[in-house]
Amino acid sequence: MGGTSTKDGVLLEVRDLEMSIFADGGNRIVRAVNGLSFTLRRGRTMGIIGESGSGKSMTSLSILRLLPRGARILGGQVLFDGRDLVSLAERDLRRMRGRHIAMILQDPMVSLDPLYRVGDQVAEPLRTHQGMGGDALRARVIELLGAVGIPAPESRFNQYPHQMSGGMLQRIVGAAAISCGPELLIADEPTTALDPTVQAQYLDLLEELQQRTGLALIVITHDLGVAARLCDDVIVMYAGRAAEKAPVRTLFERPAHPYTQALLSTLPGRRAPDDIKVDAHKRLPTIEGQPPDLAALPPGCPFAPRCPRADAKCRTEMPPEVSLATDHSAACWYPTT
Numbered sequence: 009m010g011g012t013s014t015k016d017g018v019l020l021e022v023r024d025l026e027m028s029i030f031a032d033g034g035n036r037i038v039r040a041v042n043g044l045s046f047t048l049r050r051g052r053t054m055g056i057i058g059e060s061g062s063g064k065s066m067t068s069l070s071i072l073r074l075l076p077r078g079a080r081i082l083g084g085q086v087l088f089d090g091r092d093l094v095s096l097a098e099r100d101l102r103r104m105r106g107r108h109i110a111m112i113l114q115d116p117m118v119s120l121d122p123l124y125r126v127g128d129q130v131a132e133p134l135r136t137h138q139g140m141g142g143d144a145l146r147a148r149v150i151e152l153l154g155a156v157g158i159p160a161p162e163s164r165f166n167q168y169p170h171q172m173s174g175g176m177l178q179r180i181v182g183a184a185a186i187s188c189g190p191e192l193l194i195a196d197e198p199t200t201a202l203d204p205t206v207q208a209q210y211l212d213l214l215e216e217l218q219q220r221t222g223l224a225l226i227v228i229t230h231d232l233g234v235a236a237r238l239c240d241d242v243i244v245m246y247a248g249r250a251a252e253k254a255p256v257r258t259l260f261e262r263p264a265h266p267y268t269q270a271l272l273s274t275l276p277g278r279r280a281p282d283d284i285k286v287d288a289h290k291r292l293p294t295i296e297g298q299p300p301d302l303a304a305l306p307p308g309c310p311f312a313p314r315c316p317r318a319d320a321k322c323r324t325e326m327p328p329e330v331s332l333a334t335d336h337s338a339a340c341w342y343p344t345t
């Protein structure tokens with residue numbers, strides 16, 4: 009692929025992405041992603057934060073077109089290195105997954121098969137995408153295990169997942185993810201927080217993988233601390249849209265959208281990103297009111313029912329994304345400027 013020719017070092021450009029899930033035999037249409045756009049440059053880290061059900065996981069699955077049953081991409085483009093993944097043939101897309109774009113989940117046991125040796129599981133993408141085998145493959149896997157910080161990789165190769173700790177298993181999944189040298193890694197943190205030590209190890213691992221390979225990261229999280237620590241830019245998602253997009257420092261220091269402001273106002277003390285602590289058990293702060301039902305979205309701004317600034321216009325007309333500065337925008341009729 010023509011990586012070096014891509015203008016401005018843009019790796020991924022998501023344009024007006026729309027994805028709905030046709031549930032209950034089509035009687036309930038869940039509008040999980042509603043016109044999401046963002047740009048990710050090579051080697052950079054994008055955070056996606058938002059409360060449970062805001063469409064974070066569905067966004068990442070839509071990028072890879074790994075959709076749940078009944079889900080359909082209804083519009084938009086996902087340009088990866090200039091090629092639209094939305095219209096790519098399934099066969100070509102399968103070649104992209106794991107090779108150019110990898111995805112890892114915080115709980116390694118979702119990705120690993122308890123019945124296979126960990127070394128064989130790290131070998132799998134190399135076998136599939138690069139046709140490697142035999143001694144060369146084994147040597148490459150051992151090298152990767154060493155690279156992600158697994159001690160005595162030769163003897164670890166033959167172990168089964170149940171013989172390893174949670175932190176080691178995350179490293180195994182990390183080794184498999186980077187095995188084919190992907191340009192993009194998507195890391196989705198599930199709702200249930202794991203052991204804080206394992207969580208911290210996971211963040212360290214993501215940073216290590218990025219430093220080692222220079223890949224671009226999309227980090228999906230509930231935790232403002234994770235966003236502050238790892239990300240260059242952040243998308244605050246609300247009801248399947250970007251309520252606000254900003255470089256991380258701007259987001260913490262000059263939030264423009266009332267939803268972002270409500271989230272940040274729950275944090276104690278100063279709001280510089282460096283002051284925000286990572287805390288595995290601290291879910292995204294809860295603000296008053298209920299998130300909207302994505303199968304029955306209101307006509308206007310989805311945040312209007314909870315918004316202190318909302319007026320009649322907000323309740324009837326969807327606000328456009330307003331650009332406030334370079335890389336900073338808010339979908340609001342009355343953003344703070």
Ligand SMILES: Nc1ncnc2c1ncn2[C@@H]1O[C@H](COP(=O)(O)OP(=O)(O)OP(=O)(O)O)[C@@H](O)[C@H]1O
Pocket residue numbers: 029031038040058059060061062063064065066067076077197198199230302
């Ligand atoms: N298989 C499915 N069938 C119907 N609706 C679904 C399905 N999977 C997800 N949804 C709905 O899609 C919407 C977006 O879900 P998504 O999993 O992307 O949220 P999320 O932001 O990742 O939440 P969390 O922080 O809890 O992981 C939610 O309303 C969810 O209920």
Ligand SMILES: [Mg+2]
Pocket residue numbers: 064065066196197198199
């Ligand atoms: Mg999720």
